[in-house]
Amino acid sequence: MDTPEETPVERPVSKPDAPDAATARIEFETMLLSRHSHLHAPRTRVGAGGLDRSAYVLLTRIRMHGPMSIGQLTDAFGLDASTLNRQTAAMVRAGVVERIPDPEGGIARKFRITEEGERRLDADRSFNIDGLGRIVEHWPAGDVSAFADLLERFNRDIERLEGRPWPRP
Template sequence: MHEQDTTRLADEIVRFIRMGTRFRGMLKTGDLGAEFSALMLLLPLQSSGPMRVTDLAEIKQADPSTISRQVAQLVKAGLARREADPVDGRASRLAVTEAGEAACERLRAARVALLGDALNDWPAERITAFTDLFEEFNSSIEALIRTDPTASPREIP
């Protein structure tokens, strides 16, 4: 890749990240009882099943103390519950509640609707091509992160 193309891509990624807060504000989910960052923990919990906070922190590439604070919000809102870890009874795992499942569906539907509005004028084949390339890009970034022993979770954008 040419340096000019890489620079342009880097600028577009920064632009995309800057829009993230505004985009999240446009999601029509109603009040789910927790901050957006905490709500984003529900999706990996739902797809991967109950897990310890440390495992969730690893998946989210975040500091465990930050994840613990967010988990507390989910539990208080009734979107997640703590349960005994069957492997180690002294530890607990976090699991999604029925209300948490409903929240996940509301988040997904809102995200799909908003993206659908943004891509409304795109032909289906361009959406498919972009999705394929974006998935490949994300996989490349994840592979790079996994191979860099100096990258701490807080340094990963």
């Protein structure tokens, strides 16, 4: 039986010597990164008590900022209120956030992370860090650190363009 010949993998559309070749590579690699997120992303754990992606991101933001209203979440994420209402309602049902009066006396109620939310967020973050650790386990420490620095710079520039900075530890 004849074996089919392997078709060479095509690179991104840009020519290798074009000034935007590196940018085309970034686009291609970020597309693949989103595809490979199953290796470390929280949705892998959803069936096992893990958080879905939106809950993971929202809980992280609430943890870093403190209690937040729908309006504050809308500003922070650039999402419409109806989307955030659906997401936060699911999170309340899951027991990972609770609605509380504004601690600063404002009219809008705010969402605060619960002990269960803290526990599940910590478990998912540990899962993610362990998964990423397996991916880069053979990299020199300096490369891991440089990659983290470049990812932070990349994200900060996205945040700058969107006008939505993300708090960092």
